[in-house]
Amino acid sequence: MQDKVTQIKQLKYDRDVSYAYASSRLSKHWNNHNMAWSDFMQKLSQTVRTKEDLADYNKMSKSEQADVKDVGGFVGGYLKEGKRKAGQVMNRSMLTLDLDFAAQDMTDILSMFYDFAYCVYSTHKHREISPRLRLVIPLKRNVNADEYEAVGRKVADMVGMEYFDDTTYQPHRLMYWPSTSNDAEFFFTYEDLPLLNPDVILEEYVDWTDTLEWPTSNREQSKTKHLADKQGNPEEKPGIVGAFCRAYTIEEAIETFIPELYDQHSTDRYTYHEGSTAGGLVLYEDGKFAYSHHNTDPISGQLVNSFDLVRIHLYGAQDEDMKADTPINRLPSYKAMQTKAQNDERVKKQLITDKMSNAMDDFDVIEASNDEWDETLEITSKGNFKASIPNIEIILRNDPNLKGKIAFNEFTKQIECLGKTPWNKESRHRQWQDGDDSALRSYIEKVYEIHHSGKTKDAIISVAIQNAYHPVRNYLNSLTWDGEPRLERLFIKYLGVEDTEVNRTTTRKALTAGVTRVMEPGCKFDYMLTLYGPQGVGKSAILKKLGGAWFSDSLVSVTGKEAYEALQGVWLMEMAELAATRKAEVEAIKHFISKQIDRFRVAYGHYIEDFPRQCIFIGTTNKVDFLRDETGGRRFWPMTVNPEKVEVKWSKLTKEEIDQIWAEAKHYYDKGEELYLDPELEEEMNAIQSKHTEESPYVGIIEEFLNTSIPKNWQDMTISERRDFYKFGDESISEQSSELVQRDKVCALEIFVECFGKDKGDGRGSMELKKITNALRQVGNWQVYDGNKEGKLKFGKEYGKQKAYVRDVDIDDLI
Structure with a gap:
């Protein structure tokens, strides 16, 4: 049988799409990847031919069929930690919807109603007389898991919900790569149109987060028997509404916010003050819902949760001038109630408890109690914690797993971790490291859904300084001397x-x-x-x-x-x-x-x-x-x-x-x-x-030189005569110069020339002169001359004025 495959040409509308793939539906780990939409379609336009024929395939059990068509598959988005299960879908870049009940002219229907890009390929059970198709629609922007189902259902409703499999809207749902029996037809086609804008689709809802608005097939509707079931558990609603409903039952909401409007009539019944009948407000499902039979009650004829009960009573009058089709989340009453809820301490603490409880699977040492929190976090109108430095500081100061764990050591000038943390079970004090930064960000993102690396770093530094301590100072201040002397000995x-x-x-x-x-x-x-x-x-x-x-x-x-x-x-x-x-x-x-x-x-x-x-x-x-x-x-x-x-x-x-x-x-x-x-x-x-001072080898030589008595007329003698005297003694001088006296002054150049026999010209900048100067300081009974500012004395025509060293005598006798 000849395949019907539309060849892909260069696209006018293209983008990178993210997806996760694995070689089998049984794979434990899925690989995240990015690819151009045009390249991704190219993969979908090529099928894997399996060995069996279509007739044999249709006779197989469901599990056998699954094995045959399992040629690997994909999820049209990014999976957190590569795990394909509910709660692990970070985002979706495309819709993937199974047309299990497709009409024979399904592609014409799609072309008629859809003005955005898509492709369609046949699944393993596809037959011309009984089409089984898969619709793949790239999105203009990635959507989260909640947005995905709302968008998917609305897009399906454009052509008819009855064509689509009822479970196809699950964000984590696996889609097999194309596979076809050896004698079956493979079909593929596409439309190169502008990418579907999910925001446009979501705006078609009054409140897309309200699942009651989501389109359903007749098959689904037949399963819904009660109004409460349609609304869903209000405690499981996302954002600020769900948090309020978890924090307050209907009874608690009445007692806290509107006690003047209702009196308890009996168990699960209240009477509206302005009503003409008694016990007309009926509570359902342990106070999760209330239905008012009071005709004069603002909530008459409505099944409401605790959030809407308070909203309508306190702020419903603000909606009087609004159009009937105004989405609930754009009503003045909704915004006012949203503000009230986000500033409510009980709701804030509820959100903290929720976030921490949800993270218990990720962190073994986590404590979910919020009883010890001295401060509460700022939250947004959507019920999320604000990504602000003050909020992160409050978390670091109050979270039972982080409180008192981050401090600045004023001695080491380092930030330290002072005990066990959700990511490190060491109880000892240790230096805060880059890995702790990363682990803390992960913890805060998982528990509080606050994502901001820079602000987290700033908060760490700020809280560490607030918790500054000095371990050595603390140690010394903790000591008490018993009065017994020990130190000196x-x-x-x-x-x-x-x-x-x-x-x-x-x-x-x-x-x-x-x-x-x-x-x-x-x-x-x-x-x-x-x-x-x-x-x-x-x-x-x-x-x-x-x-x-x-x-x-x-x-x-x-x-x-x-x-x-x-x-x-x-x-x-x-x-x-x-x-x-x-x-x-x-x-x-x-x-x-x-x-x-x-x-x-x-x-x-x-x-x-x-x-x-x-x-x-x-x-x-x-x-x-x-x-x-x-x-x-x-x-x-x-x-x-x-x-x-x-x-x-x-x-x-x-x-x-x-x-x-x-x-x-x-x-x-x-x-x-x-x-x-x-x-x-x-x-x-x-x-x-x-x-303990290392003695210069020159000390002994210079000391002997200085201790040698010299002729009284020493200053009148030439350098040559002085050298001879030092070498030959008395024999080198005349009788007129025979009277000897003790030397009382000397300069380094004099020793350099006369004791060591060097030329004067060699002395400038000489290391030998520096060594002589150092040695002079070690010679006993000699000191640096300080009788004038220069510290210099005259040493005759041979040396002129030089820095002088003198024997320990009265310096006033020196000239």
Whole structure:
């Protein structure tokens, strides 16, 4: 038999359509896809020939026929999560309607009544004398599941409801790809016309959301026996109407909104005050509906739900001047009632309960109770929650699954999740991550049907700031010192540090600085207590115990953004083996330790921010001369550990004792402890620092040079004569110059030339001169000259005025 297939030409009216497809009706997962309508028709114009002939097919059982014609199929829209079931249809891009009772001239009928694009193809049972066709109509815009059936029924009614299968209007209904028995005719045709505008169709209804208005076939109508059945369960109505009906039964609506109009007559009966009869208002189906037999009642002769009961009584007079065919949802009374309902607290809470209950299948830990909500959400006239930042903030503050879960950690400067959420069952505090953003959006969209990524992000930040907390500050404020001193002897007891006033004081001040930095971020404290001693004593271990969750030893640099980022969320930073400082220039080290505020832009941040320091540094090293800078060493407070003098092993330090140590430090903070040493202890610390300063190899040479007595007429001698004297001693000078005196001043260039035998011209910018200058600072009994603003003295015609170093004598005697 010859097929009747209209060849597809270039379309004038085309668009991309979305559809879901699978290889079988039994498939668990369906693939969503997009394709041009013209290409989609091309697929529908080609059939799969099956092995059986039509006569054999008609003899098969229904299940056998299903197996034969199952060559894969499609749903004309997008399926959520690829699941083909009720409630999973996100949208439909085309109508797919089965003409199971088609007339033989069906294509002529369609062409007569339809002025929009469509295509028709034959299904497996099709015969010329008994047509079985499938009608596919692309839509100008995608429709949701509710709109789909309303549009589909109205389009079917244009040519006659009786032609169509009664179940064909289901949004999730599967349609098989074309298949044909080996001896049967395949039919396909199409019309290239403007795309069907669903809004035009929906406007033909008074209220398309009212299923009573939807066209039905005589087959369907014969099944409808009661008026209530026709209306459908009012509690299941979409939007604000359904929410109101779920929140208020007829009895509750009368008691709350119109108690002055009705008196209860008996069970399920009320009397209208203005009526002439008693008990004329009858309630049905447990208060879902009411029918008034009172002729004077505004709802006389009508079966109404609780929403319409209140609407007509309170606002019905506003409709008097409206045309009779005005859709209900455009009546002034409807809009007024809509506003009243959307501002009603009980309706708002009902909507919250509904949304959360509907999401229970998606989230195992969900709690549907709304009893604890302190605030209610703004809703639209359609009964949806407004997609606004304030609304999302209210959700984050009140939803029992989200309340108190999002907070800003003022210490780490990060947003945190403080417990279990519908998408993550971890109860520990953890950093809020990108995945949490996505999961929260999914939760809010599924539960509250609010879709707005940007506003959700803004609400997260806003609520997190509202819930800001500081874990270290909270910890310190929770402690109570028992009055027993422990702090000053911490390192003496557990690391064998010598029990001296300077060691006790620096321990007290360093840890009190830790408290101060938390209570007053960015406060000035530019010292670093440094533990020196052999490995294995427990230097790092005891610091880790002290800092707990806020300890770190990950500092690998003291320059740049990387160094600043490493300090965030750290209270006690160990500079282990001073690894970080070894890689930096001296000035960078001094600058880093003394810095009070770090300023940088965080990764993915939009602005440069200030981060006041909230940490202290404690160094650890096993190198005795760990100080490399003679001028910057004052920032380090060295402390020598001694394993032989350890009183208690560090591992015995308990959490309770650590709490008391910090409580004591908090006590000193409260008393106003100064964070620097007094002059006497500062002098003692200078001596300790000198012992730990790396000595220049030039020190000994220069020291011997300076301790060599020189002729009294030294300033009159030439450089060559001076070098000879230094090399050969008294033998190189005359008797007139034989009187020797102690040198009382020197300059770096003089040492460069006379001690090391270099030429003056080589000294400009020389690294050797810098090394000599550094070594001079380490030579005992010599100091930088400060007798004038320049710090310079005359060094004869050979050197002129130079920056001077002088022996510890009365500088007034120098010229």
